Amino acid sequence: MTIFNNINRANKLGEIPGLVPVPFSNVVINDKFWAPRLANLRNVTLPLMFNQMQEANYFNAAQRGWKRGMKPTPFVFWETDITKWLEAASYSLRTHPDSSLEAMLNQAIDFLVSLQQPDGYLNLYFTEVEPEKRWTNLRDWHELYCAGHLIEAGVAHFETTGKRTLLDPVCRYADYIDSVFGPAPGQRRGYDGHEEIELALVKLYRVTGEGRYLNLARFFVEERGRQPHFFDIEAWERGEDPANFWQTGYEYNQSHQPVLEQSEIVGHAVRAVYLYSAVADLAKEYNNETVFDTCLTLWNHLSSKRIYITGGIGPSAHNEGFTKDYDLPNLTAYAETCAATGLVFWSHRMLQLDPNSRYADIIERALYNGILSGISLDGSAYFYENPLASKGTHHRQKWYKCACCPPNLARLFMSLGQYIYSVKGDTQLQVHLYIQNEVNLQLGGRAVTVRQLTDYPWDGTIRLEIEPQEPAEFELLLRIPGWCKRAALRLNHEELNLEIQKGYARVNRRWQKGDFVELVLDMPVRRQYSNPAVEENIQRVAITRGPLVYCLETADTNIPLNFISLSDTANLTSRYDPTILGGIAVIEGEFMVIQTQDWEDQLYRSEPPTRTSFNFKAIPYYAWDNREAGEMQVWLRTNRT
Ligand code: FUB
Ligand code: ZN
Numbered sequence: 001m002t003i004f005n006n007i008n009r010a011n012k013l014g015e016i017p018g019l020v021p022v023p024f025s026n027v028v029i030n031d032k033f034w035a036p037r038l039a040n041l042r043n044v045t046l047p048l049m050f051n052q053m054q055e056a057n058y059f060n061a062a063q064r065g066w067k068r069g070m071k072p073t074p075f076v077f078w079e080t081d082i083t084k085w086l087e088a089a090s091y092s093l094r095t096h097p098d099s100s101l102e103a104m105l106n107q108a109i110d111f112l113v114s115l116q117q118p119d120g121y122l123n124l125y126f127t128e129v130e131p132e133k134r135w136t137n138l139r140d141w142h143e144l145y146c147a148g149h150l151i152e153a154g155v156a157h158f159e160t161t162g163k164r165t166l167l168d169p170v171c172r173y174a175d176y177i178d179s180v181f182g183p184a185p186g187q188r189r190g191y192d193g194h195e196e197i198e199l200a201l202v203k204l205y206r207v208t209g210e211g212r213y214l215n216l217a218r219f220f221v222e223e224r225g226r227q228p229h230f231f232d233i234e235a236w237e238r239g240e241d242p243a244n245f246w247q248t249g250y251e252y253n254q255s256h257q258p259v260l261e262q263s264e265i266v267g268h269a270v271r272a273v274y275l276y277s278a279v280a281d282l283a284k285e286y287n288n289e290t291v292f293d294t295c296l297t298l299w300n301h302l303s304s305k306r307i308y309i310t311g312g313i314g315p316s317a318h319n320e321g322f323t324k325d326y327d328l329p330n331l332t333a334y335a336e337t338c339a340a341t342g343l344v345f346w347s348h349r350m351l352q353l354d355p356n357s358r359y360a361d362i363i364e365r366a367l368y369n370g371i372l373s374g375i376s377l378d379g380s381a382y383f384y385e386n387p388l389a390s391k392g393t394h395h396r397q398k399w400y401k402c403a404c405c406p407p408n409l410a411r412l413f414m415s416l417g418q419y420i421y422s423v424k425g426d427t428q429l430q431v432h433l434y435i436q437n438e439v440n441l442q443l444g445g446r447a448v449t450v451r452q453l454t455d456y457p458w459d460g461t462i463r464l465e466i467e468p469q470e471p472a473e474f475e476l477l478l479r480i481p482g483w484c485k486r487a488a489l490r491l492n493h494e495e496l497n498l499e500i501q502k503g504y505a506r507v508n509r510r511w512q513k514g515d516f517v518e519l520v521l522d523m524p525v526r527r528q529y530s531n532p533a534v535e536e537n538i539q540r541v542a543i544t545r546g547p548l549v550y551c552l553e554t555a556d557t558n559i560p561l562n563f564i565s566l567s568d569t570a571n572l573t574s575r576y577d578p579t580i581l582g583g584i585a586v587i588e589g590e591f592m593v594i595q596t597q598d599w600e601d602q603l604y605r606s607e608p609p610t611r612t613s614f615n616f617k618a619i620p621y622y623a624w625d626n627r628e629a630g631e632m633q634v635w636l637r638t639n640r641t
Helices: 034-056 079-095 099-115 143-161 167-180 197-209 211-223 230-237 269-285 287-304 336-354 357-372 406-412
Strands: 020-023 027-029 421-424 428-431 437-443 446-454 461-468 474-478 488-493 494-496 504-511 515-521 525-529 539-547 548-553 564-567 572-577 585-594 611-620 636-639
Touching: 020 336, 027 034, 034 079, 034 099, 034 406, 034 585, 079 099, 079 143, 079 406, 099 269, 143 167, 143 197, 167 197, 167 211, 167 585, 197 269, 211 269, 287 336, 287 357, 336 357, 336 406, 336 421, 357 406, 446 474, 446 572, 461 474, 474 515, 488 504, 504 515, 525 572, 539 585, 548 636
Parallel strands: 428 474, 564 636
Antiparallel strands: 020 421, 027 437, 421 428, 437 446, 446 461, 461 515, 474 504, 488 494, 488 515, 525 539, 539 548, 539 636, 548 611, 564 585, 572 585, 585 611
């Protein structure tokens, strides 16, 4: 009996498969916020990343006959920087052909393909450095994780170019993996310590139609956490005591329980969100409610108790992951860029299965805050950790020894267009994100162009122009973001009553050329408070406006941020300032500052410190650390007056 023993039964999940994302190749983003950023990513960041990898000797690492001690020593999962970069570059080329980027991509593919062994095996480290250790430590050594990113790259490259130069080697490797792992006698009943291959195999199945890849994805998920425990067996085989695992338990890699019995999000954050992305894929492919419910329980746990206001997840550096409910420290927040990126992957899958604005709210929160902070405004440096406070020593770096985050962020942003819309057949168009763009679709049996016009995230007015070739009937669903407390909707100037369905305002009609809808989302400056269980945020307040979380930075003052507080009533206003940080809406108002001059030499005294007011400004969190080094705070002290 398998863990997913109901998986093939008629345990139907409502109407899925129903919603599908509109591919980013159909969507032309032409706004003032994202379009220049995406152009910079294509023209500056992707070539820079390639250079970084060249300079770090990635492509020289495959020296046949490599001997211990020779330099460079490939990092155990080095090639995943290359394969994630390849995925990002493939996405970029899909919408913006570029011969020089294509040349880099081909060089990377040639390098990877040159590593393939006669049996199909394809891994840099375990080919060049320690071939005798192939498949001996799945718990720690990322072999299947590397395979997963390679597969994703192969699929992306094929979908862009139609070429099989990477896809064929990838399929050979996947076939080989399929022969090694599985339930049959002589096969290994194993899985990787770092999930990733599972979701990649689903992608490979979707592009090739080969059911064995889907079965293998399912096998890896089903095996995870079963007894006898694979990582115990594997450790004994290496002559090690599994009790000596360098992490405190199998929660670290989500193998502490069979996956369908898990109800709390634990362990390494990136691993968790990659695993549950795959589980959501399986829920869809097998149309299975039990599998979906597991995902929902876990997603709800994460989004209600273990997420930062920025969409960052995984507070602890110790396990790069989760600790306990409401443990969300600011200064030491790990909140890895990759983890928030993976959360978007997972939430996007959930959104297609369960069209509810809560998933798009989290996608938006992470995109505009905890992920966008991961890259400098000029596109040349990256955060690995995204803390919510800094004493001035945390800065983006040009590259990392473990450079997982930069290419991860790139592959997300290079496919940003796919997060904006979903369709249900040709009867429904759902708008999840407000980003100015133009998209071509088939709706109501007609070709329809939809133009979204907006100055989001600085302004909450969105105009959607609907241009069907011929009149076409379909339903339009517009997300009312969770942050918005008042919205108005007009159709061709006529006010509509808001008919909200799972967080989306619904307009059903036979659309004609010239029709337009205007959605006005009230976007005032807001204060946000934490559940008091978040100890660090007691008597603290955060400032938000629309999807953006704001912060204070000492680049705007010479006062230590701990001396600054904000009353619960001070008026805060927003003003667009085109002159700083690439153009941002700053939030200004009267803050209070503790006076230090009247303390003279006293260490203690019976009168509280005096405060005076001063005008100060907050900037969007994503834009911090782009000026001179200094302190930063998202959660500010509050004061009464
Ligand atoms: O282990 C591979 C990647 O490196 C993880 O996803 C990140 O957390 C970083 O540890
Ligand atoms: Zn990372």
